[in-house]
Amino acid sequence: MPQFWLLKCEPNAYSIHDLVRDGRTKWEGIRNYQVRNFLRDTMEVGDLGVFYHSNAAPSGAAGIVRISQSRLADPSQFEASAAGFDPKSNRAQPTWLMCEVEFVECFAQVVALETLRAERGLAEMQILRRGNRLSITPLTEAEFDIIGRLGRSFTEAGERGIPAERGQRTRG
């Protein structure tokens, strides 16, 4: 049984389109203990994730990824010149972990934050809570399915991040 995640990234730094090009990428640079604990204790290869663009116009869900590697040591914690350098960490017991994600799907348009907020089934989603700052958060399967359905509901006519239809649609 896969688990489900929402992974935030600023598209200025790395976007879903970069992942389309690369196929897979290391999700490095996490320096928050709550997120580290997800990476260490919970996330497994085969889990599915929503790729979320933050600090964007519009911010929102941009596509789907799959976890292709888990529990990797983040090498930048050992690099003195790196922004995420952590002099207290050591190679025998790295403090900071990362995962690798592989591309699954790019939505025709970003499902805008405004659209996510309007969806009743997403009311409990952590990303929508005030002050949420975790870059990786768990989703329920129902939340993941709703976001996937919204992402697939765009037609070419829709141009403002507003879904053209919201009919029932099954996953896969």
Place this chain on the structure above:
DNA sequence: GCCAACGTTGGC
């Protein structure tokens, strides 16, 4: 650029 919210740091 503003600002609310939250995490981290460090003095005590």
Place this chain on the structure above:
DNA sequence: GCCAACGTTGGC
């Protein structure tokens, strides 16, 4: 262990 100061995040 408390808590004020500071830094970061991210929507707007």
